[in-house]
Amino acid sequence: MTRSTDSDYLDRLIDTDALRRYLETTLGPADRLETEYHQEGQSNETLFLQWGDRDLVLRRPPAGATADSAHDVLREYRVIEALQDADVPVPRTVASCDDHGVIGADFYVMERCRGDVIRDEEPDRFGEPRYRQLVADRFIDTIADIHEIDPAAVGLDDLGHPDGYTERQIERWTDQLEWAFERTERERSVPLLREIADWLAANVPEEYDHTLVHGDYKLDNVMFAPGGGRDASPNERASDAREQSPEIEAVFDWELCTRGDPAMDLGWMLVYWPDPGDPEFEGQLFPQFLVRDGYPTRRELVDRYEDQTGRTFDHHRFYRTFGVFKMASACEMMYRRYLEGNANNETYPLMERRVPRLAERADRIRTGDEPL
Structure with a gap:
């Protein structure tokens, strides 16, 4: 974009x-x-x-x-x-x-870090099934590592308030949606999002873990190191990159990081990970190359996370529905910024149509029509 x-x-x-x-x-x-x-x-x-x-x-x-x-x-x-x-x-x-x-x-x-951010297309050096699997493994292992960090050990034990985190996330993104609606509803309305917000508020899991959470973990918020990995020498990085195992150079965009419910990171991450057979979505918001041979399915990503952490991704319809709702709220905020002249991004006016489509996707997930 x-x-x-x-x-x-x-x-x-x-x-x-x-x-x-x-x-x-x-x-x-x-x-x-x-x-x-x-x-x-x-x-x-x-x-x-x-x-x-x-x-x-x-x-x-x-x-x-x-x-x-x-x-x-x-x-x-x-x-x-x-x-x-x-x-x-x-x-x-x-x-x-x-x-x-x-x-x-x-x-x-x-x-400044150097490497590959995988956004609209995969780098040529990762264009084989064995490398695609490794890219996915590094990606899911890193969010597992984030969730295993002891906040007190790194001086973040006062970051946020983990009790009630999930409930507050619903309130926060509902409030931001309403902030956007103050202007965008003059152009068109999306009442289904209010219905989904009410469903989320009524279906918060009674218990959830407390860990460090990233808040915006997705494939284009990590950078893969040049060939040879982040600790390789210049000579090693200059060798044939296609023969180097993918390694993550850096994780970016930590402004939403806090202590809270790690399943919220998974629900958000999976919004951006398509499966073969998913309904087509106008505008390619999601990296469609992830359905190529070698990339795991959403279920396989979750299985690896569960193996790495010992946690189970219960209530996945709730967390995935919230992930799409959060995206819809963020996109509606972009649309308001565009309407008010506070953004200069060619994709922002497209949110007029994309947000209603996101509302429809959230509804499919909550009703079980887009399974994990």
Whole structure:
């Protein structure tokens, strides 16, 4: 999904002179500052920075009014900082800033990672069944590793409130949907989403585990290392990449991370993992190549997770229905931002039709017509 690079919108994201002064004070002087707007993703804004000979990344909220809790970049920075030495790959942090006098919003800077983010198509080097299985294995093993982290051991034992987490997630995304509806219902309404919200609120599991949860775990929020893996030497990485086992370089987009119900991560992750025979969905929101020979089914992904963690994915219709409902709410927020002129993304106007289709999919899952 590609964002337009309209200069007026980019000017709202960053004040280059102010950023230069901040970087000089924080990191020391450099002979050049170059910025590049990253044109993928749908959450916080990402800009690549060249500060002297350092390759950096700046993360900040989108311009304009948003539901604030959905774009908490300083929370994201805190989590990534806490996980620097954990058994989960994350980018190296550099600095964070809550002074809106610099670029008009909270932001942070991290080192830039290199590798493959699998979004619309698989890399050629993974285009064989044996590598596809390994990609899926690394992907599911990493979320299992996240759920096995002891929050206290990494200084995140005060992050969020795990009791009542699932109930609050339903309330939160229902509230954000209603925030979006305040504007979008002037164009068209999606009453089925309110019906699904009521069903979710009435069907929360009575008990669930408490772990660290990512909050937005999906295939295009991880980066696979160049050939040879993240710890390989340059010579090893330069060898035939197709003969290298896929390894995850970094997990991104931690702004929704908290302590809560790990099954919520699974329900969200599975929204983006199609099975052969699934109904076609207009607009290719989901990576259709995942049905090729070698990639596991949703059920097989869950089986591996259960083997890795010892947990069982009970109440999967609830969690998968919530995953689609959450996506529909997020997409409706994008549609409001488009209608109000606070986004410059060519996909946002398409949400007028996509959100009703997502509501239909959530309904199919809750009624059992799209099984695990």
